[in-house]
Amino acid sequence: MENVLLVILLLLALSLIGIVLLQRSEGGGLGMGGGGGGGGGGVMSARSAATALSKLTWVLGISFLACSLALTIISAQNSADSSVTDLISAPAADDGDAAPATPALPDVTDMMPSSSDDQPTDAPAAPPRAD
Numbered sequence: 001m002e003n004v005l006l007v008i009l010l011l012l013a014l015s016l017i018g019i020v021l022l023q024r025s026e027g028g029g030l031g032m033g034g035g036g037g038g039g040g041g042g043v044m045s046a047r048s049a050a051t052a053l054s055k056l057t058w059v060l061g062i063s064f065l066a067c068s069l070a071l072t073i074i075s076a077q078n079s080a081d082s083s084v085t086d087l088i089s090a091p092a093a094d095d096g097d098a099a100p101a102t103p104a105l106p107d108v109t110d111m112m113p114s115s116s117d118d119q120p121t122d123a124p125a126a127p128p129r130a131d
Contacts, residue, residue: 002078005071012067016060023053 002071002074005067005074009064009067009071012060012064016057016064019053019057019060023057024050
């Protein structure tokens with residue numbers, strides 16, 4: 001189902017790009033409205049072509065949004081059962097040895113500042129004075 005929605009989303013995106021490029025912009029753009037002021041022998045006048053293209057743009061935009069939301073909801077429901085970390089497996093040992101031991105944590109007392117006579121042990125550590 002996800003693949004079908006993804007293909008539909010791609011087709012909607014491409015058609016939306018094409019419809020937007022066909023519309024006449026302020027400066028003329030790529031609009032193919034029939035020769036400018038609508039005086040040419042086109043089937044539609046410039047005004048009716050503009051309203052039809054804008055309505056089609058709205059329809060394609062709304063359907064693109066709906067398809068995107070549906071794809072997001074379906075993807076979230078399918079991925080709720082698993083996680084990316086579930087795909088990671090620990091490497092198996094070749095000769096049946098036990099898993100490598102985890103490194104030991106460093107001793108925390110080595111990292112603590114030593115207490116001195118001018119600084120009590122319960123006071124926060126401070127930089128030395130610049131006397």
